[in-house]
Amino acid sequence: MNISDCFPIWNKLNEVQKDRILKSATERTVKKGTVVHNGSADCIGFLLIKSGLLRAYMLSEDGREITLFRLFEMDMCLFSASCMFQDIQFDINIEAEKETEFWIIPADVYKSIMEESIALSNYTNSILSSHFSDVMWLLEQIMWKSMDKRVAEFLLMEVNLEDNMRLEITHEEIAKHLGTAREVITRMLRYFQSEKAIELSRGVVKIIDKKKLQNFAEKGSANKNVRYS
Amino acid sequence: MNISDCFPIWNKLNEVQKDRILKSATERTVKKGTVVHNGSADCIGFLLIKSGLLRAYMLSEDGREITLFRLFEMDMCLFSASCMFQDIQFDINIEAEKETEFWIIPADVYKSIMEESIALSNYTNSILSSHFSDVMWLLEQIMWKSMDKRVAEFLLMEVNLEDNMRLEITHEEIAKHLGTAREVITRMLRYFQSEKAIELSRGVVKIIDKKKLQNFAEKGSANKNVRYS
Numbered sequence: 005m006n007i008s009d010c011f012p013i014w015n016k017l018n019e020v021q022k023d024r025i026l027k028s029a030t031e032r033t034v035k036k037g038t039v040v041h042n043g044s045a046d047c048i049g050f051l052l053i054k055s056g057l058l059r060a061y062m063l064s065e066d067g068r069e070i071t072l073f074r075l076f077e078m079d080m081c082l083f084s085a086s087c088m089f090q091d092i093q094f095d096i097n098i099e100a101e102k103e104t105e106f107w108i109i110p111a112d113v114y115k116s117i118m119e120e121s122i123a124l125s126n127y128t129n130s131i132l133s134s135h136f137s138d139v140m141w142l143l144e145q146i147m148w149k150s151m152d153k154r155v156a157e158f159l160l161m162e163v164n165l166e167d168n169m170r171l172e173i174t175h176e177e178i179a180k181h182l183g184t185a186r187e188v189i190t191r192m193l194r195y196f197q198s199e200k201a202i203e204l205s206r207g208v209v210k211i212i213d214k215k216k217l218q219n220f221a222e223k224g225s226a227n228k229n230v231r232y233s
Numbered sequence: 234m235n236i237s238d239c240f241p242i243w244n245k246l247n248e249v250q251k252d253r254i255l256k257s258a259t260e261r262t263v264k265k266g267t268v269v270h271n272g273s274a275d276c277i278g279f280l281l282i283k284s285g286l287l288r289a290y291m292l293s294e295d296g297r298e299i300t301l302f303r304l305f306e307m308d309m310c311l312f313s314a315s316c317m318f319q320d321i322q323f324d325i326n327i328e329a330e331k332e333t334e335f336w337i338i339p340a341d342v343y344k345s346i347m348e349e350s351i352a353l354s355n356y357t358n359s360i361l362s363s364h365f366s367d368v369m370w371l372l373e374q375i376m377w378k379s380m381d382k383r384v385a386e387f388l389l390m391e392v393n394l395e396d397n398m399r400l401e402i403t404h405e406e407i408a409k410h411l412g413t414a415r416e417v418i419t420r421m422l423r424y425f426q427s428e429k430a431i432e433l434s435r436g437v438v439k440i441i442d443k444k445k446l447q448n449f450a451e452k453g454s455a456n457k458n459v460r461y462s
């Protein structure tokens with residue numbers, strides 16, 4: 005797969021623009037767990053994902069995390085080049101959740117093409133809108149949804165993503181995705197286990213009753229102790 | 234003041250584009266409290282603020298609110314025309330906080346110019362980025378900041394905005410801005426009053442010691458009962 009196959013508006017660029025991207029882009033493969041972009045500390049460029057999975061997250065001063073959105077095959081990430089956009093006034097971090105291959109398009113190359121290509125400028129609008137929508141969805145969840153529903157929903161999302169009912173994930177990792185404490189997650193997971201929706205073992209959450217979990221995601225649990233945190 | 238004075242990239246549009254905007258835009262004046270845009274129920278077009286103040290907020294199914302950002306003179310709002318952007322997958326509401334004058338540019342006119350003008354497309358990118366930054370700031374506040382700090386910070390912001398230490402605002406209104414319950418706000422305000430930072434009367438919060446309030450905004454209060462909610 006080449007950069008031209010992954011770049012959605014490739015055919016709307018002219019030959020000079022294509023050539024500039026091809027000559028300046030570099031390919032990189034990172035292992036699971038690699039921090040690809042680190043807040044305001046770097047401005048590596050635009051990422052175009054060839055394969056794998058990246059996680060964009062926010063980090064508090066004291067090291068707490070919450071996942072903002074994920075980047076899949078053919079997704080593009082602007083925020084690793086946010087130094088180029090003066091109106092983007094926030095920093096995010098990006099980490100590989102699986103082994104991931106991506107291209108890096110230097111920020112200045114992307115930006116100069118954006119200034120002459122309506123197609124790239126409008127495409128950038130649509131990427132921004134789509135990540136904005138992800139964050140608005142998250143804000144809605146945080147504001148109006150109890151943590152038990154969010155944990156159940158997260159597990160169902162992971163099942164879809166991994167195409168596997170057996171998830172290799174720790175309580176700490178789930179807590180970091182959802183922006184809460186590990187103890188809160190442990191309490192919820194134990195409750196789901198006691199209700200026979202999941203089965204827990206070291207580093208593994210196995211979904212044994214997807215319908216029950218869907219029910220928790222929609223209606224929450226009747227148990228008040230696990231609703232709030 | 235004309236539309237050309239408020240539209241930041243007016244001079245980068247060609248005569249045909251300017252003419253289309255001038256002929257299609259309509260001017261509107263609304264009173265304080267008017268709901269200008271109502272989630273997915275309408276798609277009135279792009280708003281360009283001539284004077285006044287609008288508030289963009291999120292509404293839960295059961296009627297709770299939280300302010301996302303505010304729109305001042307010369308600001309443009311895209312989300313009242315979000316039906317035109319397929320990647321914007323969320324609904325917001327917009328309400329006038331003061332008597333407000335604005336122009337409405339029909340969504341189809343704006344969008345068709347955006348498809349031929351790089352200037353407008355890049356300007357749209359910068360509006361999106363700036364509102365995205367507002368929401369990320371909000372998310373950070375909600376995730377990592379205790380409510381006492383947020384209330385103190387909100388009051389200081391209002392003092393700046395109104396250029397007045399006497400704020401005509403109810404506890405209910407503050408609660409809607411910050412996405413919490415009125416009781417929580419009342420508890421915090423009473424604490425600030427007991428510490429002689431503010432003075433409360435019916436529908437009024439008067440700041441009597443700005444430094445103390447700044448201190449609460451930065452360091453929070455020592456009183457555990459008002460930190461969390």
